[in-house]
Structure formats: C-alpha cells, structure tokens
Amino acid sequence: MLHGSAPRPATARKSAGLAGSVRIPGDKSISHRSFMFGGLASGETRITGLLEGEDVINTGRAMQAMGARIRKDGAQWVIDGTGNGALLAPDAPLDFGNAGTGVRLTMGLVGTYDFRSTFTGDASLSKRPMGRVLNPLREMGVQVSASEGDRLPVTLRGPGTPSPIRYRVPMASAQVKSAVLLAGLNTPGVTTVIEPVMTRDHTEKMLQGFGAALSVETDGDGVRTIRLEGRGKLKGQVIDIPGDPSSTAFPLVAALLVPGSDITIVNVLMNPTRTGLILTLQEMGANIEVLNTRLAGGEDVADLRVRHSELKGVTVPEERAPSMIDEYPILAVAACFAEGATIMKGLEELRVKESDRLSAVADGLKLNGIDCDEGEDFLVVRGRPDGKGLGNAAGGRVSTHLDHRIAMSFLVMGLASEHAVMIDDAAMIATSFPEFMQLMTGLGAKVEAVPE
Numbered sequence: 001m002l003h004g005s006a007p008r009p010a011t012a013r014k015s016a017g018l019a020g021s022v023r024i025p026g027d028k029s030i031s032h033r034s035f036m037f038g039g040l041a042s043g044e045t046r047i048t049g050l051l052e053g054e055d056v057i058n059t060g061r062a063m064q065a066m067g068a069r070i071r072k073d074g075a076q077w078v079i080d081g082t083g084n085g086a087l088l089a090p091d092a093p094l095d096f097g098n099a100g101t102g103v104r105l106t107m108g109l110v111g112t113y114d115f116r117s118t119f120t121g122d123a124s125l126s127k128r129p130m131g132r133v134l135n136p137l138r139e140m141g142v143q144v145s146a147s148e149g150d151r152l153p154v155t156l157r158g159p160g161t162p163s164p165i166r167y168r169v170p171m172a173s174a175q176v177k178s179a180v181l182l183a184g185l186n187t188p189g190v191t192t193v194i195e196p197v198m199t200r201d202h203t204e205k206m207l208q209g210f211g212a213a214l215s216v217e218t219d220g221d222g223v224r225t226i227r228l229e230g231r232g233k234l235k236g237q238v239i240d241i242p243g244d245p246s247s248t249a250f251p252l253v254a255a256l257l258v259p260g261s262d263i264t265i266v267n268v269l270m271n272p273t274r275t276g277l278i279l280t281l282q283e284m285g286a287n288i289e290v291l292n293t294r295l296a297g298g299e300d301v302a303d304l305r306v307r308h309s310e311l312k313g314v315t316v317p318e319e320r321a322p323s324m325i326d327e328y329p330i331l332a333v334a335a336c337f338a339e340g341a342t343i344m345k346g347l348e349e350l351r352v353k354e355s356d357r358l359s360a361v362a363d364g365l366k367l368n369g370i371d372c373d374e375g376e377d378f379l380v381v382r383g384r385p386d387g388k389g390l391g392n393a394a395g396g397r398v399s400t401h402l403d404h405r406i407a408m409s410f411l412v413m414g415l416a417s418e419h420a421v422m423i424d425d426a427a428m429i430a431t432s433f434p435e436f437m438q439l440m441t442g443l444g445a446k447v448e449a450v451p452e
Ligand SMILES: O=C(O)C1=C[C@@H](OP(=O)(O)O)[C@@H](O)[C@H](O)C1
Pocket: 028, 029, 030, 100, 101, 172, 173, 174, 175, 176, 178, 200, 325, 326, 349
C-alpha cells in the first residue's frame, strides 16, 4: 500500500507531564484472525473494535479476493464467509504489504487448496524468512515455488487431498503454529502441533470459538500438544476486540518516563501470553495499576493507570520473551531512563521482524547517546535516568528500516530526552497504530511530522 511512497520524518521533544484517558485501537493479532476466520466460516461474523491498520486491511482484502464478503456497518465490520473448504482461487497476487502475520497465516489458510495462490509484500516483508511456514506446508503435500532463501514472492498449489502432519514448532512462533493449524482446517484427519514454548494463543481460542474441533493438552514441562480435526464446520461469530497491548506499550512507557505524568489506558487485552512487558516494567519499579479486571469475549481485559516512575535496571528472563516479543524496542527505551543496566536475553527472533530489531534498536540508542551492547541474541542497555545528553542535538535521524515499532519507540525516547529525537520515517506507524501521533499529542506529548 505504501510501496515507494516518500518517507515521512518525525521528531519528538522533551514534554511536560502527560495526562488524560485513552482507548487504544483493537489488538492486531485478533483483528487479523477475525477477518480470516470470519471469511472462512459459514454465515455472518460481526466485529467491533477491529484495528483498521494497513496490515489488517490487507488481510481483509485477501479474504475478499478469495470470496468473503466484507462490509462496514457503522462502527462494526460484517463478514459473510465462504464456508470452510470453499475459498475461491484469487485471480491476482495477494499483497500483504508489511505484515508477517497476514502473509504467514494466510499461506497456511489457503496453501492446501487445489488452486494456485501467489503472495507478495513490501521491501521489508520480502526480506523475511517464509521457510518456517513453507516447510510444514511442503510436508502436507503443498507445491511451493519461492524466491531465493524461501522469500516472497511465493506461489502455492495444494494437493487434492492434503496429508495431516504432526509438527513440532522449531522456534517460538505463534505465526508458525497458527499457519500449520490453519492448513489443518482444510485437511482430512487430525493435524497435531507440538509447541515446546507457549506463544500467544489467539488462534487456538478463536478457532474453538468458531466451532472447530480443537483440543490443547499441556504436559508437566509446559509443552503443549494442539490437535485439530480438519474439514469441520466453522460458524460465524460476534467478536469484540480489546485494545492492543503491543500498541498500549507506547503511551504506557511514555507516561512512566515523562515526569509528572498520570494517564489511564482503558480496555486493554491482558491475555497472559501478551503481558510480559507489564510484568517486566513492574519489576523495574513502574507504577502501573491494573484496574477493573474483567473477562470480555473470553479474554482478560483491564484498564491501566500509569504514573511517572523512577525505574531501575533488571535482567529479563529469557523464557519471558514470547510474551513480550514485539515490546523489546520500547522496553529498551524504558531501560535508557533506568538506574543501572537492563539485560535482555533470548532475542534471536528479533532479527527477523519488520527489521533486524536488535541492530536497529542498538544503532538508534547509540545515535541518541546511550551506551549499549548488542550481542547475537542479547542487548544490554545502561540507563541515564535524568535523560541529560540524550537525543541528538545535531539532528541525526534514527533509521527505522520500514519498522513501525522502531519508529514509535524512538519517538517515545524523545519525550524524556534532553535533545530532540528524530526518526527518518513515521509512515509505517499506520500498519499497526494509525492514531498514534494524534493520541500521543492529545496526552500532551510533543511529537510531530517534520516537513522534508
Ligand atoms: O501470531 C501473531 O499474531 C503474531 C506473532 C508474533 O510473531 P512470530 O510468530 O514471528 O513470533 C508477533 O511478533 C507478531 O506481531 C504477531
């Protein structure tokens, strides 16, 4: 969608205390899956709170291209699904823009069908590894034609009858787990996914909600065995999507860092597979009050009151990584203002996100006056709690490498730094959090686009 569009630099400056109450757009993971499962189910699915970010909109377009009817009815999105097993062959390549979740899950969803489907993406997505999804699809009998190194563009053609597999997910990845399960939906028999380390469980929970025969067993070591009986019926659902904890992280950390801040963020998804950042920040001394905890649509939801806090460095346990995988860039920014060192380990997956996030973060921190060590799979950040000397007085810009989370993280850094922090491109923020600039400004943050 944004291919080739001009970069939009932006800047953030030291701000006075943030104040107010905000509602964050819907969770991105649940939004993608709502379009996919609603598009596949029989009958009508009604969605409230869908994230209208570019990533999710591209998933909606792909489902439309395969026969789902999608329309807006006031604030709700309404889908008339095709029925499981009844997706239509798309007559053009499916373009997923910047979205790993969109492309990897959809390859699983349609790869087993007895027709050709082609998948493309932007410059960032075209660099990301797809073999992690293509390999299990090959085992199920799908013919794959991919660019060098199993990159996009990819064309898939399913066999008449796909074979169910038993697949042990080799890396902590909800996208891989989900792609195999979605391929299992169109496969006769039982598809089994073994997940040694638990990752976000939205696919399992939502497929059960849509009526799939899916069971989960967890052994004494926490290894999960997920079984799905293929070719069952899925029925349209009513879905209310809570606020995205990964987007929440930006105003939340901003309020912790800017002296005098006191904000409330309402209706945040608190699924335990997503709350690693909040736990870590609390260990660092953050004043985050979790209020009005409740269950909504089968998910834990709460309001968060966040006040400026003096933070101290911690060591983040490696096994927590899956529950905060998208939050390391913003945690690294929080660590810049903590007393002492923050040590983050087990970060190998950060190298294959929208950018190589480990090096993008380390480069940006150094550019803005922070002392840090980047290892193959770890990052150590030594904080400067008063923010003195931080930022880049000479106007050096952080390279965001088409990565929304790098862009938002460094804008938050600027709010508490002595000098401004500038980024080379804010355009990608629209993939996951289109309201970011406006919402932050509304809280009193000094963030703005810079004319080239
Ligand atoms: O399943 C999902 O919705 C997601 C899984 C994670 O990716 P991996 O599976 O690559 O860890 C995460 O980084 C991404 O933002 C969303």
